[in-house]
Amino acid sequence: MGDTEHMRALRILIVIAVVLGGLFVAADRIAVNVAESEAAERIKVQEGTADSTAVSIKGFPFLTQAMDQEFDEVEIRLDGIRTSAAGRPVRIEEMTADLFDVRVGEGYSSATAARAAGTARISYADLTEAADDGVTVAYGQNGKVKVTGSVTLPLFGKITRSVVSTVSIVDGDTIRVRADKVPGEGIPGLEGEIRKKTDFDRKLGGLPAGLKLEKVEAGPDGVVITVTGKDVRLAG
Template sequence: MRALRIWGIALVVLAALFVAVDRVAVYIAESQAENRVEIPGTRIGSTDISVRGFPFLTQLAGSELDEVDVRLTGIETRAGGRTLRISTLDAELRDVRLTDGFSGAVADRATGTVVISYEDLTKAASDGVKVEYGGKNKVKVTGTVNVLGRPISRSVLSTVTLLDGRTVRVHADKVPGEGIPGLEKLVREKTDFEREVGGLPNGLKLERIQPTEDGLEISGTGTGVRLAG
């Protein structure tokens, strides 16, 4: 009986040691992976990676991870000759294959959500244009135009849509003209615009856009999504 108790204690200790070693390995892997995430043509402010599933060591031995959550913050890329900054990109990766000696990672399936703040969207718009939340799934766009040498400012409620899974289109529902010839055309040249959302991992396609108080929230899915290597 005593021998069985000793073996039982030993198994508990070994199990605890295995869990501890496994968790340390996860921490080290996450830290190393955060330094390796790259998206061509972009600059990433910070990266946070969480590897899910247990045990991690057996997943690592098979070069495939069940679940990986990634948050990228402050992604900067060029769009329409201007810098478009993505505030956050949250991605849930599934069945992630490690490649190139663990320097690369490709997810068979992925879902992701991008948030672009109105401040950053304003910077990506035309000069003299301000973009804000307009409520009820709309954005408010304010622009100033010159009519016969006189500056005229107009604010419009605009609908935001996605084109080709990569481009944000902002289009005013209605422009107050007040009988001034050509005013609507001038205002739309300022307030209506399209900007490509670059800086996304290859394989991730945007599918749905939603204006919120915090910014434009854009979600999408993808297959064969590459985040590193």
Template sequence: MRALRIGLVILVVLAGLFVAADRIAVNLAEDEVAKKLKGELGSASSGDPEVSIEGFPFLTQVAGKELDKVTAQVKGVTAKAGGREVRLSEVSMEATDVALSDNYSSAVADHATGTVHLSYKDLSNAADEGVRVSYGGKSNSGKDQVKVSASVTIPLVGKTIERSVYSTVSVAGGKTVRLHADEVPGSKIPGIEKAIREKIDFDRTIDKLPEGLKLDKVDADKDGVDLSMEGTGVHLAG
């Protein structure tokens, strides 16, 4: 009986050591992934990436070259959008069934989802000079609105007017953010709607999205705009 108790104690101790070694290994791996992500972003990121590798045991996942789930979050990412530099306030992503290959230098997720958060300041910087994007409150139907304001010079008369309109934010082609005014005040005046839309309606295509990940939905609120993204066969590295 004493021998059995000693055997059980040894098993418990060994299990504890394995768990400790496993957690140390996963922490080291998370740090390495974060460093690599930071290196790829370079000066495009103002913050250190936060990476979490889930699933237990981690060492068994590494041996099988497939990770159950990897999550990452980066704040203050600078991307190119329509030839302009645009700050993405926060980018977060969750990838599942991540296959590792090429001596662990390549990682492809079977499925991944994520969110890109754009503040209204971010959106204003992405717009043309003199265009301001802000929260427009709730519509009569209770939907959150985006307000776009700009000074526009009217053709023919050469008069400059200030106009604010409510716009819809949508995504197109998987990587493009689109702002389009729902209605333009004074549109019956010849040339005014065209002049205003040329100023406030715009598309911006965002780079730095991993291959296989596409923008698919937009939600706006008082804090900014959240772009949801999803994809399969998403290339995370390599």
């Protein structure tokens, strides 16, 4: 075989390799899309529901990871998580999390991530719904929230106050809202009564088992909670 024949054969082999590689990539992408849809349907939240879920499986090739039943990184997004706390509805507008070292069972019947990190956001409208009746929560600038509530006192009637409050996380599962200061204005018992309305704790369920609340920051569009976790159970 002359040089021309060798070059022709080499080109044919290259073309075949490219075609086969393209077919593998296409098959891999089809498989990952199917798996992502299937996984999204199987994600479970605790003591609540979610309006929608989405899964993105990172890394290539997918098929190799699927054969090993272990994925290096998976991103999930849950919108409209609905649960309740202290008899009040609690809605988490959205949550996204990166999950690492995810092991799955046959047919995606179970899935557990070794570790996870992400964020969850609660709007002020939803935080207001979670507060006591007649209380509103809004952004208060500089990482604080503004909480407004009214009380009725003998001789003084209805008194409304807006207080600047700090939002914090307690016990890894509870949002705490506490007024920094309540002006008493010399009215006996006013501060205590106002705090009964404006200070509140809300334990958040509705997240996949194993996730915990790490910290919270108040911003213009709501409170953003950092979530972390180990051995996070997504399904099963």
